[in-house]
Amino acid sequence: MIYFDSAATTFQKPPEVSAAVKEAMATMSSPGRGGYRSAMLAADTAFACRSELVELYHLESPEQVVFTMNATHALNIAIKSLVPPGGRAVISGYEHNAVTRPLAALGAKVDVASGSLFHPEQVADAFDRLIVPGVDAVICNHVSNVFGFVQPVEEVAALCRTRGVPLIVDASQSAGILTLDLPALGAAFIAMPGHKGLYGPQGTGVLLCGSQAPVRPLMEGGTGSLSIQQEMPDFLPDRLEAGTHNVPGIAGLLEGVRFIRRVGADKICYHERLLARQTALGLSALPGIRVYARPDLAHQAGVLSFTAEGHDVEQIASALGQQEIAVRAGLHCAPSAHRQAGTLESGTVRVSFSHWNTMGEVEQFLDAMRRILQ
Template identity: 70%
Template sequence: MIYLDSAATSFQKPETVGRAMETALREMSSPGRGGYPAAMRAAQTLLDCRTELAELFHVPEPEQVVFTMNATHGLNLAIKSLIPYGGRAVISGYEHNAVTRPLAALGADIRVAAAPLFEPDMTAAAFDKAITPDVDAVICTHVSNVFGAVQPIEQVAALCRERGVPLIVDASQSAGVLPLDMTALGAAFIAMPGHKGLYGPQGTGVLLCCGRAETAPLIEGGTGSVSIQQEMPDFLPDRLEAGTHNVPGIAGLLAGVRFVRERGLEQICLHERKLALRASEGLRSIPGVSVCARRDLFAQTGVLSFVPEGQDAELVGNALAEAGVAVRAGMHCAPLAHRTAGTLDSGTVRLSFSAFNTPEEVDRFLAVLPEALRGRTA
């Protein structure tokens, strides 16, 4: 199988990830529940993972790194900490349902800072117009999960700092790929999955929290700390981490983060971008395909979409699966992004690369695509 769906989950993992999870299952229990060796090994693993993540993303203290189930969990924590029912939020035109659905559930007044694809200056101008002092929070994805377009997060962050409005960053597609400095951005929260660019297992995620940001637990329960009181602790990470931790998952995440740091963000990103550019150039030579990409190595990451003109994107995706190529097709849980880009009616076929893909796999995909396109008229 040629796996080109790492924007959903990085399927190929470093071997160290599986080994770390096996070790955790054999040698670790639960942190904060005892002073015996198995519990202490678990506690040290969690601390090591928080420390590595804090160093990678320039978070002042490891305690500001909160473990979640996934990025969606983290985004819900962040959004519901900052935005009251009926509150006001500004979002980009490329947000995932992990942002728009919690806002809808809150009955929020949503302002969309919409701009065309691959137009960062226009995106920044749209945020400049939309961010006013009455806004409860700004939420911006760093990279579109559908198109790989890099958003001008530094400019958006500067506007938020200038106007005193808290910023939530969805780093689902950028964590482990692009540099991300929480201190420099001044973001209130940055949410990310563990199972994509950080090469950890599914069921892991991270929420980076500014020490000054208000936090509201989604669930309450045991934390192993201040057990006598019936309110959740008022300090991080305990305030947002009720219940038993996913210790094998966090051990695997730690191994994935170490892989990223050893390989280097720049090397990983350049590799993925070169593969995306190779694929987009090849797609342009295939009749009946409209490529949603710029001929620019730095306009996007290793995620790109194309529209099979006059055909059903999901049927083309199924045909590619039958040919041994794993892609994702359809709406990608991001109808707002498709509406903004003008692909809501058609959907797209999305390719997404990781550190483990090769140029030869791109060429093999391009070779089988014409056959997948034949006879797939909607």
């Protein structure tokens, strides 16, 4: 199978990841629940994973790393820590439902910083106009999950710092590919999945907490600490980590992050962009295809979308699937992004890459597209 759906989940993982999951299942119990060997191994693994993420994102302390089930879980914690019911938020026009649905559930007043696709200066200008007194939080994804659009997170962070408004960054499509410096940004939170660019298992996610970020538990329960009191501990990460940890997942995530640090996020990003550029060029040469990318792929990561005149995007994806090529079609849980790009009615076919994909796979994909269009 040719797997071009890494924006959903990276299917191909470093071999160390699955080995670590299997080893954890055989040797580890729960961290913080005992002083015996299997509990201590679990605690050491969790701490090692936090420490690797500290290095990757330039954090001050491992306690700033909170394990979650996925990025959606992390974003819900972050949003509900900052935005009260009926509060006010400013978001980009390219946000995922993991941002917009929690805000809708809160009944929040939401202002959208709209900007044309691959024009970060327009997005930054829109945020500049909308970040005003009374805003509870600003939320911006680093990379659009539909179009691969790299948004001006650094510029938005500077506006937030100047105006004293907390920032939440959704790094679902950039974690492991584009790095961020949390202290330099001054962001309150950065949310990310473990199962995409960090090459961890499904069911893993991370919330990075700024040193001054106010945190509100999404759930209450056991933490292995301060068991006598009936309120959640007031310190991280325990305050946000109720219940038993996904230790096998954390063990796999640890090896995924180690892989990223060993290979280098910049090299992975460069490889994915080369694949995206070759794919965009090849698709653009086919009749009736519209590729959502600039010719130089400026401000774009290794994710791109396209449509084909006269062809339903779901049918294209199904036809590719019958040829053992995995892509995703539709709205990609991000109707706001499609609204910005004018593809809300049709949706798009999305092609997304990872470290493991090759130029040969791109050529096979393009050959398959030629057959489908004919």
